[in-house]
Amino acid sequence: MRIPLLLAATFLLLMPFSVLAKDRLPNLVVIMADDLGIEGVGAYGGQSYQTPNLDQLAAGGLRFTHCFANPVCSPTRAQMLTGRYPFRNGIPRIIYLPDQHREFLDPNKETSFATILKQKGYATAMAGKWQLSFLNERDLLADHGFDQSQMWQIFHNGEKTSRYANPTMRQNGKVLQKELHGGYGPAANVEFLIDFMKQHKEQPFLVYYTALLPHYPWEPTPDSDQPLKPADGDGDKKYMKDMVEYLDSQVGKIVAAIDELNLRDNTLIIFTGDNGCDQRIVSTWTDGTVTRQVHGGKASMTDRGMRVPLIANWPGTIEAGRVNDDLIDLSDMMPTLLELAHAPVPDQYLDGRSFAPQLMGQAGNPRSWIHSQNGKQRLVRNRDFLLINGTKLRPVVEFGLPPGKTLKENLTPQQLQAKQELETVFQGLK
Numbered sequence: 001m002r003i004p005l006l007l008a009a010t011f012l013l014l015m016p017f018s019v020l021a022k023d024r025l026p027n028l029v030v031i032m033a034d035d036l037g038i039e040g041v042g043a044y045g046g047q048s049y050q051t052p053n054l055d056q057l058a059a060g061g062l063r064f065t066h067c068f069a070n071p072v073c074s075p076t077r078a079q080m081l082t083g084r085y086p087f088r089n090g091i092p093r094i095i096y097l098p099d100q101h102r103e104f105l106d107p108n109k110e111t112s113f114a115t116i117l118k119q120k121g122y123a124t125a126m127a128g129k130w131q132l133s134f135l136n137e138r139d140l141l142a143d144h145g146f147d148q149s150q151m152w153q154i155f156h157n158g159e160k161t162s163r164y165a166n167p168t169m170r171q172n173g174k175v176l177q178k179e180l181h182g183g184y185g186p187a188a189n190v191e192f193l194i195d196f197m198k199q200h201k202e203q204p205f206l207v208y209y210t211a212l213l214p215h216y217p218w219e220p221t222p223d224s225d226q227p228l229k230p231a232d233g234d235g236d237k238k239y240m241k242d243m244v245e246y247l248d249s250q251v252g253k254i255v256a257a258i259d260e261l262n263l264r265d266n267t268l269i270i271f272t273g274d275n276g277c278d279q280r281i282v283s284t285w286t287d288g289t290v291t292r293q294v295h296g297g298k299a300s301m302t303d304r305g306m307r308v309p310l311i312a313n314w315p316g317t318i319e320a321g322r323v324n325d326d327l328i329d330l331s332d333m334m335p336t337l338l339e340l341a342h343a344p345v346p347d348q349y350l351d352g353r354s355f356a357p358q359l360m361g362q363a364g365n366p367r368s369w370i371h372s373q374n375g376k377q378r379l380v381r382n383r384d385f386l387l388i389n390g391t392k393l394r395p396v397v398e399f400g401l402p403p404g405k406t407l408k409e410n411l412t413p414q415q416l417q418a419k420q421e422l423e424t425v426f427q428g429l430k
Helices: 005-014 017-023 052-059 073-082 113-119 185-199 237-260 330-340 413-428
Strands: 027-033 062-068 123-128 148-152 169-171 174-176 205-210 267-273 282-286 291-295 307-313 322-329 370-374 377-381 385-388 392-395
Touching: 027 237, 027 330, 052 237, 052 267, 052 307, 073 113, 073 330, 113 123, 113 205, 113 330, 123 185, 148 185, 169 185, 185 205, 185 237, 205 237, 237 267, 267 330, 322 330, 322 370, 377 413, 385 413, 392 413
Parallel strands: 027 205, 027 267, 062 322, 123 148, 123 205
Antiparallel strands: 062 307, 148 169, 169 174, 267 307, 282 291, 370 377, 377 385, 385 392
């Protein structure tokens, strides 16, 4: 029996919104690890840490092999939010000393993806690490488009605080300290985001989890065989394994919560990192043929400092088990999210280009180079070479090996052509 058109339309209007989930905009869940290069994830060949939840996301979705961040956190975080390189958005270096670092990501000058998505009707939340202003001086999270937030407040009453055991978090403008005494910062942040998803399950939401893990101080997690206790100094590197694995378990917890809300088929989950592993960390990594002990490269203009995981999982939309070797840098996140949400790009110039087509199995518009920056040091990199500060050409070496030496004289035709091409790219980035 055919249902009359008017009756059918009335029936659709009366249906619960959750029943029409496939017709609504996708939920967007973006997870960023703190100090985790590709050698820290099993799906990328990491062998020092058990990461079954991340590996499962990769196996059930798409793994990008050549995603690049900036070598330190603040520039990457600003670049992710704005789609603009550090020399444009005002955050070229890490912000961590209140008496020396006065820059902050200014919402009057820069537009975040959260702001655009909120205008599109998304409920927006962020939890974890901010480090784009000192929150005790400037809490700009709402101004950057986040309806709700729970972030580690690095300084409180003039003192450095703990991010892990007995943490100090700032929730929607209010400092939580006694409320989380005896607790664990990352656990509290994931609980906050899961509660947010439950509250907003009937509308599209953006969840941005900027995880605190596995950045030092290296100290026990709730799954360790030692009690929670703030570390002295930078802690003990033996807990790096526990911290990576606890982060992986948090990814699993977020996925399970989305499953329980019956939203999994309409939710894109993206996992990446802000820079490579700490230089004091040595991890075992293999490319399937060669196994190496890889020293973390955070803060260095090398693949060990810049090359990070990028995993995308969306059941029924992203084909399982795919691997993509396109060059990606994290300015590309903003235009990708906006395209998936059918949202307009801001008026200001974006350096990023969307990789949404690649998620769908299409060719898209791949990059031929990426850009990375740490303070006054900048580079552009293609498949075979990198050019530092517009002058020094170096070959790209296999992951985990020492950086290639600067090529100075008697360049081969291939090297000369690469240098000229990268010089043109660098000079055009103004």
